[in-house]
Amino acid sequence: MTQDQWGEIRQRLLKTVGQNNFTTWIEPLEAGKVANGIATLHVPTNFFGNYVSQNFSDLILHEINAEGIEVSRLNFALQQRAANEGRKPVEPAHKSPAPAKSDVNNVMVTAPLDPRFSFDNFVVGKPNELAHAAAKRVAEGGPVTFNPLFLYGGVGLGKTHLMHAIARELAERKPQMNVLYLSAEQFMYRFVQALRDRKMMDFKEIFRSVDVLMVDDVQFIAGKDSTQEEFFHTFNALVDQRKQIIISADRAPGEIKDLEDRVKSRLQCGLVVDLHPTDYELRLGILQSKVEAQRENYPDLHLQDGVLEFLAHRITSNVRVLEGALTRLFAFGSLVGREIDMELTQDCLTDVLRDSERKISVEEIQRKVSEHYNIRLSDMIGPKRLRSYARPRQVAMYLCKQMTSRSLPEIGRRFGGRDHTTVIHGVRRIEELMLSDDQIAEDLQLLRRALES
Numbered sequence: 001m002t003q004d005q006w007g008e009i010r011q012r013l014l015k016t017v018g019q020n021n022f023t024t025w026i027e028p029l030e031a032g033k034v035a036n037g038i039a040t041l042h043v044p045t046n047f048f049g050n051y052v053s054q055n056f057s058d059l060i061l062h063e064i065n066a067e068g069i070e071v072s073r074l075n076f077a078l079q080q081r082a083a084n085e086g087r088k089p090v091e092p093a094h095k096s097p098a099p100a101k102s103d104v105n106n107v108m109v110t111a112p113l114d115p116r117f118s119f120d121n122f123v124v125g126k127p128n129e130l131a132h133a134a135a136k137r138v139a140e141g142g143p144v145t146f147n148p149l150f151l152y153g154g155v156g157l158g159k160t161h162l163m164h165a166i167a168r169e170l171a172e173r174k175p176q177m178n179v180l181y182l183s184a185e186q187f188m189y190r191f192v193q194a195l196r197d198r199k200m201m202d203f204k205e206i207f208r209s210v211d212v213l214m215v216d217d218v219q220f221i222a223g224k225d226s227t228q229e230e231f232f233h234t235f236n237a238l239v240d241q242r243k244q245i246i247i248s249a250d251r252a253p254g255e256i257k258d259l260e261d262r263v264k265s266r267l268q269c270g271l272v273v274d275l276h277p278t279d280y281e282l283r284l285g286i287l288q289s290k291v292e293a294q295r296e297n298y299p300d301l302h303l304q305d306g307v308l309e310f311l312a313h314r315i316t317s318n319v320r321v322l323e324g325a326l327t328r329l330f331a332f333g334s335l336v337g338r339e340i341d342m343e344l345t346q347d348c349l350t351d352v353l354r355d356s357e358r359k360i361s362v363e364e365i366q367r368k369v370s371e372h373y374n375i376r377l378s379d380m381i382g383p384k385r386l387r388s389y390a391r392p393r394q395v396a397m398y399l400c401k402q403m404t405s406r407s408l409p410e411i412g413r414r415f416g417g418r419d420h421t422t423v424i425h426g427v428r429r430i431e432e433l434m435l436s437d438d439q440i441a442e443d444l445q446l447l448r449r450a451l452e453s
């Protein structure tokens, strides 16, 4: 298509996608040739092409057609750059008979990569440092040292974030590599489609020609026998060729029910790392980094000291809930035109706080603390005043105050019907000791971790 035509098309796209999207995603595109109903657009990186393909290809196609150019598909090709000498020559999109719309030259990503999920935005702490280090290593795209890398962890702990970060970094660092990122569900969908259309040879060719295969949420294929079978063969073929495989799941390979033993053992033979439940420090770190992002939307909104610490203590379920709570707080604060203080936080997040409270009960705290100090539960709750009972009791009261939303009188009642002033005294004593007594500080940290896991 001519530069004039492309200029017209871009003008119309500016109106439909808005200035920000236009500057970021449309302006850098360069128009290429049109042949056989396919228009080629040149993109600076594979990641970029993938994103545009996922989010704007329908609009772009529409505007190209509106310009009178008959095109039914877009092909995204890398712009030739002198700096990229040595890269494989740019080829048309994959030779699949019906390539997915999102196939972009050497990077095929069947789900859009979330631009927020980068290594830069991933906060590292004790619970995820190993997973992060392993992810960084494979994202370098060097020689394959562990195969597969198997990342697992509970809901909302950052598996998909790390997977996207790897795919994105590989696409940027090694544009010559064929990287295929997809969910196990999409793997199954493509497999079933290939069977139905009698295109199994094409399916095999695509999956066996990648340099890096990334499959998210692999537990999905459990119980799906033929998909597992095909996955097993794909897996073996790639491992034999020393191609990197990266898998994520919500649990360890051995714990995925209805997964064939041979598949399990294959999955276990590389590096298996888990994302542990977050601890207080990691949650606080994540909140601090997410506040930075919120500040861009709400530059004038003041956040009172202590609110983030409160949230990090109280919302322990997963990072997604934590993020959601923060977004809600900022939106609420700006809506009512008030600074974000503890009162607003409690008002705005009643349901979230109530839900997370269910997780840690006074009884659980009492039990964990008495186990930790090796005393009987009845002695902790009972009337004895010996220091060896009184101190653990105060620690438990302090944790109840911090980790549950029980009122002081209620906590007192649960500790053998004590008065709320006794609870206040206990909590204060521990707050003082935390600063002067390393042992107490360490005990508290251990207990908190144990309670949150």
Ligand SMILES: Nc1ncnc2c1ncn2[C@@H]1O[C@H](COP(=O)(O)OP(=O)(O)OP(=O)(O)O)[C@@H](O)[C@H]1O
Pocket: 116, 117, 121, 122, 123, 124, 128, 153, 154, 155, 156, 157, 158, 159, 160, 161, 162, 250, 286, 319, 320, 323
């Ligand atoms: N360490 C972290 N630093 C910054 N953000 C994080 C971190 N861990 C998780 N998140 C954020 O939490 C949210 C949930 O993470 P993600 O979607 O990766 O979870 P998941 O483990 O894949 O969960 P699911 O099992 O539900 O698929 C995302 O918005 C992600 O950016």
